[in-house]
Amino acid sequence: MHPDDVTADAPVLEVGEFYDIVTELIERRFSKNMPHTIRGEIAKVYEKGHLYLDIVDTGSSSSDARRPVLNAHCWTSKWSTIKRDLDRQGIVLKAGTVVSVTGYADLFAAQGKVGFTITAINVQDLVGDMARRRQELITKLTAENIIGDGAHNKSRPLPPVPLKIGVVASRATEGFADFSGQFLDSPFTFALSLVQTLVQGESAPAQIVDALRFLDTAGLDVICVVRGGGSKGDLSCFDDESVARAIASCTTPVFTGIGHTGDTAIADMAAHTMAITPTKLGETLVTQVRDWYGAHVVAPAATVLAASTALLEQETEFLAERRRTMMFAVRDRLYGEQRHLAALATRLTMHYERVVARAEALVTSRQQLLGAYDPQKRLAQGWALVTTNAGATIRSVDDVTEGVDIRIRLRDGHLGATVTKKEGTQ
Numbered sequence: 001m002h003p004d005d006v007t008a009d010a011p012v013l014e015v016g017e018f019y020d021i022v023t024e025l026i027e028r029r030f031s032k033n034m035p036h037t038i039r040g041e042i043a044k045v046y047e048k049g050h051l052y053l054d055i056v057d058t059g060s061s062s063s064d065a066r067r068p069v070l071n072a073h074c075w076t077s078k079w080s081t082i083k084r085d086l087d088r089q090g091i092v093l094k095a096g097t098v099v100s101v102t103g104y105a106d107l108f109a110a111q112g113k114v115g116f117t118i119t120a121i122n123v124q125d126l127v128g129d130m131a132r133r134r135q136e137l138i139t140k141l142t143a144e145n146i147i148g149d150g151a152h153n154k155s156r157p158l159p160p161v162p163l164k165i166g167v168v169a170s171r172a173t174e175g176f177a178d179f180s181g182q183f184l185d186s187p188f189t190f191a192l193s194l195v196q197t198l199v200q201g202e203s204a205p206a207q208i209v210d211a212l213r214f215l216d217t218a219g220l221d222v223i224c225v226v227r228g229g230g231s232k233g234d235l236s237c238f239d240d241e242s243v244a245r246a247i248a249s250c251t252t253p254v255f256t257g258i259g260h261t262g263d264t265a266i267a268d269m270a271a272h273t274m275a276i277t278p279t280k281l282g283e284t285l286v287t288q289v290r291d292w293y294g295a296h297v298v299a300p301a302a303t304v305l306a307a308s309t310a311l312l313e314q315e316t317e318f319l320a321e322r323r324r325t326m327m328f329a330v331r332d333r334l335y336g337e338q339r340h341l342a343a344l345a346t347r348l349t350m351h352y353e354r355v356v357a358r359a360e361a362l363v364t365s366r367q368q369l370l371g372a373y374d375p376q377k378r379l380a381q382g383w384a385l386v387t388t389n390a391g392a393t394i395r396s397v398d399d400v401t402e403g404v405d406i407r408i409r410l411r412d413g414h415l416g417a418t419v420t421k422k423e424g425t426q
Helices: 015-029 076-089 123-143 174-184 204-215 241-249 266-270 278-372 375-380
Strands: 036-048 050-056 069-074 098-108 113-121 164-169 191-196 222-227 254-258 273-275 385-388 405-410 413-418
Touching: 015 098, 036 069, 050 076, 050 098, 050 113, 069 076, 069 098, 076 113, 123 241, 123 266, 164 174, 164 204, 174 191, 174 222, 174 278, 191 204, 204 222, 204 241, 222 278, 241 266, 254 266, 254 278, 273 278
Parallel strands: 069 113, 164 191, 164 222, 222 254, 254 273
Antiparallel strands: 036 050, 036 098, 050 069, 098 113, 385 405, 405 413
């Protein structure tokens, strides 16, 4: 308005009065009782109790400094309900999402901003758009053999006894507890290498990708991606393209146990093996090891045991027969030896008697001979026995020297003497 167009009667307004008039005009055109729906692309999203969105025209460029921006917000009283509905459908509001919001305009005079209070978000449009984009991603990844029957990771050779297991999970979750509990109750020794990651939220895909790449270089038998149940929104990180590509690039077989029965993520489609729950995933690995152990240890052991038992029974019967044969043979031999010993004893007795008789006769003869040489008899006949004082018999004059004391034994006593002279017979 040109200054010349201002009449002298036009009132001068205070700022607050001006905003009161603008607020009245906005409420008259965009009142709470007449909600309007606005469609646009989310440029920025922020949540802290309340939800704050910057919405721009669909397809507008961020470099366009003149593009219109709608500052929309949804207060906690409404947002908590809307958020539950979005989570149930697996919808995550993020930059680039095209959204239709219903509500009314308002003015925040303290900052001079026109805003939009959201009272509802068209979930069906979002569901349709999300399903379309998900299907487009599935088609794209299937063509590249990232997912599907020809998926790269499905061709990775699986060790027959997967005991070294890498785990991508959040330690504090029930899903990880359900998964790891299967190994604690098994009779086998599994080694779990856990890399802790977020398993929901915008930061989760990047952490999961990093964990997969790290574990793929750790020389493991398998890698398991584990996440318990939750809403579709909670599980949306497992529909991320980067996660599917990371699984496909792993040289280690990747197993998944994500969500509840009936939940199938794109990560499941890319994996070597998919289990319907974390618990079932743990059971699958334990069962594989148990089956291998049964086929390669228990069954051969049972075969060896059966063969050994049959052989033992056969040899036991053979030994029993040999024992009976030996008993009869030993008994007959003993009887024969007893008869032989009895005959031998008779001959020995007769021989003994002859030997004893001859010995008695010899002893008598020896006694008579010895009696003839009895010293006492010789002494009685007048012979004498000469010894040194030490008791050595003197047989020759050479056995003593002159002046030596000697003893002379007679029939009725002893004499002491000293050698005074030695004379030989020659």
